[in-house]
Amino acid sequence: MIDIPQNGQPDNGQTESNRASDDNRGSDDNRASSDSRTSNSPLTTRVEFTGTAEPDSDQHRVSVFTAVGGQVFFDRLVERFYALVAADEVLLPLYPDQVNLGPARERLALFLAQYWGGPGTYSEMRGHPRLRGRHVPFAIGQAERDHWMAAMTVALAETVPECPLDAELQAVITQRMTEHFNTAADHMVNQTG
Ligand code: HEM
Helix, strand or coil, X not given: CCCCCHHHCCCHHHHCCCCCCCCCCCCCCCCEXXXXXXXXXXXXXXXXXXXXXXXXHHHCEECHHHHCCCHHHHHHXXXXXXXXXXXXXXXXXXXXXXXXXXXXXXXXXXXXHHHCCCCCHHXXXXXXXXXXXXXXXXXXXXXXXXXXXXXXXXXXXXXXXXXXXXXXXXHHHHXXXXXXXXXXXXXXXXXXX
């Protein structure tokens, strides 16, 4: 049985159709689901994570965005990630503005929030993500990819425990996000050797 706090209820009006249909999704369909129904308890709900978060209150579907606590989760994740980028001698030289990483931080936080079922602010600001294309100006080989992934893994490990979810669901979130980041990071590599 998997329970989540009441604040993981669906926020259907906000998240419908907002998922980024980006080319870096790989084969991950973003779904994690429990198979327990606990609607007799006011503090728990059956939960099915869905990137699309279409209205479906009978089944108590919630987006990952909602389940992890909303935008604040992605802001913290990316803040930690960029603190590591700023100290990374492989990653930092890739950034056009190494003095002010703030705009890059904001774009990544909005992109990830949108990808995991949150509002479509990233696409409103930047258009279609086209992430591989946006990364072409930066020379990304295996070393850069591995440093990126290592920083994100640390940031996830520090941020997921702050989610309003029990340990079991936190583990599901960590696994899903790690799988997604691994696939997406592979996709950004544009240098061989
Ligand atoms: C594989 C290693 C990666 C490296 C070395 C890398 C590096 C970079 C750099 C240098 C920028 C430009 C920042 C700026 O404009 O100031 C950038 C932007 C961005 N990256 Fe990555 N990245 C990597 C992987 C990823 C992955 C896996 C994702 C998503 C899951 C991602 C999402 C983004 C986003 C959303 C932007 C902003 C795009 C825009 O709207 O301009 N990156 N990245």
